[in-house]
Amino acid sequence: MRDAFAMELARLAADDPRVVLLSGDIGNRLFNGFKDAFGNRFYNCGIAEQNMISLAAGMAISGLRPIAYTIAPFITARCLEQIKVDLCYHNQPVIVVGVGAGLSYANLGATHYGIDDVAMLRPLPNMTILCPGDPLEVRAALRASLQCDGPVYLR
Numbered sequence: 001m002r003d004a005f006a007m008e009l010a011r012l013a014a015d016d017p018r019v020v021l022l023s024g025d026i027g028n029r030l031f032n033g034f035k036d037a038f039g040n041r042f043y044n045c046g047i048a049e050q051n052m053i054s055l056a057a058g059m060a061i062s063g064l065r066p067i068a069y070t071i072a073p074f075i076t077a078r079c080l081e082q083i084k085v086d087l088c089y090h091n092q093p094v095i096v097v098g099v100g101a102g103l104s105y106a107n108l109g110a111t112h113y114g115i116d117d118v119a120m121l122r123p124l125p126n127m128t129i130l131c132p133g134d135p136l137e138v139r140a141a142l143r144a145s146l147q148c149d150g151p152v153y154l155r
Contacts, residue, residue, distance in 0.1 A: 002030055002099060004135035008142050009067065010034045013041065016146070018063060022056055024049050024070025026099070053079045056094045057086035065093060065146060071105060072098030072114030072155065080120055087151040088124040095145045097154045101131075117155060126150040 010033050013019040020041045021034060028044070035042045045052035049070060056066035068075060075098050076083070087094050098117055105112035121127050128148055132138040138154075145152040 001132070001135050001138045002027070004138050005097070005142060006030050006034065008139040010037060012143065012146060013038050016065065017041075018065040019146070020059060020064050020066050022052050022066055022068045024052055024068070024074055026070055047074075049074045049078045050082050053082035053094070053096070054086050056096075057082070057090065057092050060087075060092040060094050061090075065095075067095040067097060069097040069099065071112060072101040072117045073112060076114075076117040076120055076153070083121065083127075083151070084124050088126050091126045091150040093149055093151070095142075095152045095154055101155050117153070121153050124151075128152045129155065131155045 009021065013034065020043065021031065022043045022045050023031065025044055025046045031042060045055065052068050056068045059066040075096055083096065098114060101114040101117060103113060118129055121129055128150065130141040130145065130152060132141040141154055145154055
């Protein structure tokens with residue numbers, strides 16, 4: 001599904017110059033095609049996920065369509081306040097992508113368990129949550145997310 005996401009993202013970015021990708025210091029090889037084609041639209045924000053969400057909010061306010069991508073518990077639990085205040089309260093069109101949800105990264109310990117991300121984000125105003133189950137759905141979910149006028153969590 002990650003490969004399908006990366007390929008669809010590159011296709012969508014070719015059609016929409018507002019699409020920018022922010023990474024929480026993962027997916028570097030995964031996004032080589034994106035970086036090669038749109039290097040000035042890729043931002044490795046490092047392991048500063050809260051800052052990445054606030055940066056994405058500012059980009060959205062400026063008219064860009066940011067997509068923030070990192071491991072599910074890091075982009076949800078660590079960033080809940082920024083998602084709530086910067087994205088949801090202001091209804092900013094930022095796509096928050098949580099990869100490796102569930103126990104995908106369980107071998108790295110409890111800090112990497114992505115088991116409560118949907119529960120945390122469901123009560124937030126203006127938030128749309130999409131949970132694709134296969135590569136076709138992830139492509140469709142990404143396309144649909146870019147049509148939303150508010151924040152989206154793509155799990």
